[in-house]
Amino acid sequence: xxxxxxxxxxxxxxxxxxLGRRDHLTFRGNxxxxxxxxxxxxPAYSLRLVQELLKHSGPDEFVLEPFSxxxxxxxxxxxxxxxxxxxxxxxxxVWLGNLKxxxxxxxxxxxxxxxxxxxADNAREPDAAAWKPDLHQIEKWWDAPTLHAxxxxxxxxRNPSRERADHVRDLLSVAFxxxxxxxxxxxxxxxxMSFKKKGDDVGLVExxxxxxxxxxxxxxxTAAGEVADSLSVEPPVTDCRVFLGDSRDLPTVLSAxxxxxxxxxxxxxxxxxxxxxxxxxxxxxxxGYLSDGxxxxxxxxxxxxxxxxxxxxxxxxxxxxxHGEIPFxxxxxxxxxxxxxxxxxxxxxxxxxxxxxxxxxxxKQLLVPGARCHxxxxxxxxxxxxxxxxxxxxxxxxxxxxxxxxxxxxRKRTSKKELYExxxxxxxxxxxxxxxxxxxxxxxxxx
Ligand SMILES: C[S@@+](CC[C@H](N)C(=O)[O-])C[C@H]1O[C@@H](n2cnc3c(N)ncnc32)[C@H](O)[C@@H]1O
Numbered sequence: 001x002x003x004x005x006x007x008x009x010x011x012x013x014x015x016x017x018x019l020g021r022r023d024h025l026t027f028r029g030n031x032x033x034x035x036x037x038x039x040x041x042x043p044a045y046s047l048r049l050v051q052e053l054l055k056h057s058g059p060d061e062f063v064l065e066p067f068s069x070x071x072x073x074x075x076x077x078x079x080x081x082x083x084x085x086x087x088x089x090x091x092x093x094v095w096l097g098n099l100k101x102x103x104x105x106x107x108x109x110x111x112x113x114x115x116x117x118x119x120a121d122n123a124r125e126p127d128a129a130a131w132k133p134d135l136h137q138i139e140k141w142w143d144a145p146t147l148h149a150x151x152x153x154x155x156x157x158r159n160p161s162r163e164r165a166d167h168v169r170d171l172l173s174v175a176f177x178x179x180x181x182x183x184x185x186x187x188x189x190x191x192x193m194s195f196k197k198k199g200d201d202v203g204l205v206e207x208x209x210x211x212x213x214x215x216x217x218x219x220x221x222t223a224a225g226e227v228a229d230s231l232s233v234e235p236p237v238t239d240c241r242v243f244l245g246d247s248r249d250l251p252t253v254l255s256a257x258x259x260x261x262x263x264x265x266x267x268x269x270x271x272x273x274x275x276x277x278x279x280x281x282x283x284x285x286x287x288g289y290l291s292d293g294x295x296x297x298x299x300x301x302x303x304x305x306x307x308x309x310x311x312x313x314x315x316x317x318x319x320x321x322x323h324g325e326i327p328f329x330x331x332x333x334x335x336x337x338x339x340x341x342x343x344x345x346x347x348x349x350x351x352x353x354x355x356x357x358x359x360x361x362x363x364k365q366l367l368v369p370g371a372r373c374h375x376x377x378x379x380x381x382x383x384x385x386x387x388x389x390x391x392x393x394x395x396x397x398x399x400x401x402x403x404x405x406x407x408x409x410x411r412k413r414t415s416k417k418e419l420y421e422x423x424x425x426x427x428x429x430x431x432x433x434x435x436x437x438x439x440x441x442x443x444x445x446x447x
Contacts, residue, residue, distance in 0.1 A: 034233030035075060035100040038174050039181070042279045043069035043093070045267040045376055050076040053265050053374050057082050064261035064366065066247035066359065067268045071097030078236030085261070086242040087253055089303050092280060092289040097242035099170050103235060109228035111168045116175060116224030119156030120217035126152035133285035136293055140195055141184050141282060145209035149216040150180055154286060175223035177283050179216055184282060246302060248355050250362040260368045267376040268304065271352040271389060275300050275308035304355045307348055315344060318351055326353045327399040328392045334385060341383035349382070353392055360400045370430040373402070378413060378421045390422040397426035
């Protein structure tokens with residue numbers, strides 16, 4: 001019987017277990033795994049998958065993760081003693097990733113717990129005038145008493161009554177984010193977040209504002225304790241780092257590091273119109289990484305695959321110009337068919353692959369000969385047109401001069417029945433294409 005990377009049976013390249021969903025390959029498998037479980041953010045992928053791909057890493061391994069997200073890859077590397085550089089375009093995720101990669105002593109955990117207890121005590125009688133973020137329709141996210149209680153906790157973190165180390169404030173912010181999102185009127189049952197409908201929380205009794213403030217203060221102390229306790233679970237043993245930048249131009253982002261990488265392990269955004277900025281808005285507004293809708297849309301426009309807010313109108317006037325043709329048979333027909341359903345979507349998919357093509361061309365300059373790349377991607381369907389994302393990635397790698405390119409199906413996704421996740425594997429050639437010098441030529445060149 002054929003098996004895949006995880007020892008699970010496959011037939012015709014697809015997992016054969018009945019559901020085929022294999023939740024251990026998604027974020028669900030990450031919860032409660034020390035720092036990996038801090039926040040349940042939609043971009044995260046499976047820690048186990050990354051660990052499998054790192055199983056044979058030797059001492060010279062230097063991993064690049066160009067779409068870091070919640071930092072699963074760099075944190076897995078750091079805990080295993082493998083060097084890793086990561087990149088993300090979202091400053092909130094860069095902050096979170098680098099915080100996960102920090103080494104803390106026991107004193108940090110103690111400081112987080114005692115500061116949390118003080119902040120919670122002061123937040124039991126919230127001041128309605130405390131700062132709140134300018135998030136569009138914030139009242140849809142939290143009712144007024146909950147919002148005041150959150151604002152009091154946030155104020156206690158931002159404006160401490162006595163001096164506090166930056167890393168303690170940052171760890172408290174993670175605890176705050178947990179309480180903030182747990183108390184929001186949203187559900188994450190689907191691929192993206194949605195507001196709960198009235199009546200979803202059947203059974204909740206009406207609470208007084210004081211009771212709500214006390215409940216949130218207690219939840220904050222609990223969350224801070226969990227964050228503090230997680231610091232000693234598989235902590236980083238090697239220095240790894242997340243860089244802020246655009247992975248469509250990696251040589252510029254990583255120029256100062258001068259590093260060459262032996263492996264790339266990543267899950268880029270999928271062409272499915274999911275906007276990470278939209279999903280991460282509550283975190284980004286509360287922590288000060290966003291302060292208005294225009295900036296949110298502009299960041300989404302720079303993110304590959306983003307189409308939210310003003311990014312949608314920018315896409316309306318976008319024309320292909322970047323890196324020439326997409327070298328996949330029938331690509332133009334696929335774009336045409338998708339565009340028949342909705343012109344904007346055709347442009348969306350075209351731009352997505354132009355961005356990925358630029359990314360792959362820049363990436364190649366940073367890899368050693370014989371480097372391996374593993375891209376976890378999902379296919380998409382627009383109206384009746386299937387978008388073979390994995391095949392187009394494979395074609396882009398081959399066109400850029402990568403060798404041994406292959407596609408492995410790893411799991412079925414929850415939504416439509418034709419949707420799967422794949423790993424696209426590719427390598428840089430082992431030796432450079434230059435002919436070996438003859439002895440004569442070598443002596444002429446002074447070797
Ligand atoms: C699927 S998520 C990565 C998930 C990650 N593997 C994890 O476990 O959290 C894709 C990430 O790509 C980032 N991204 C999108 N466009 C980018 C760009 N142009 N440059 C760098 N990062 C980008 C997004 O911010 C998002 O965090």
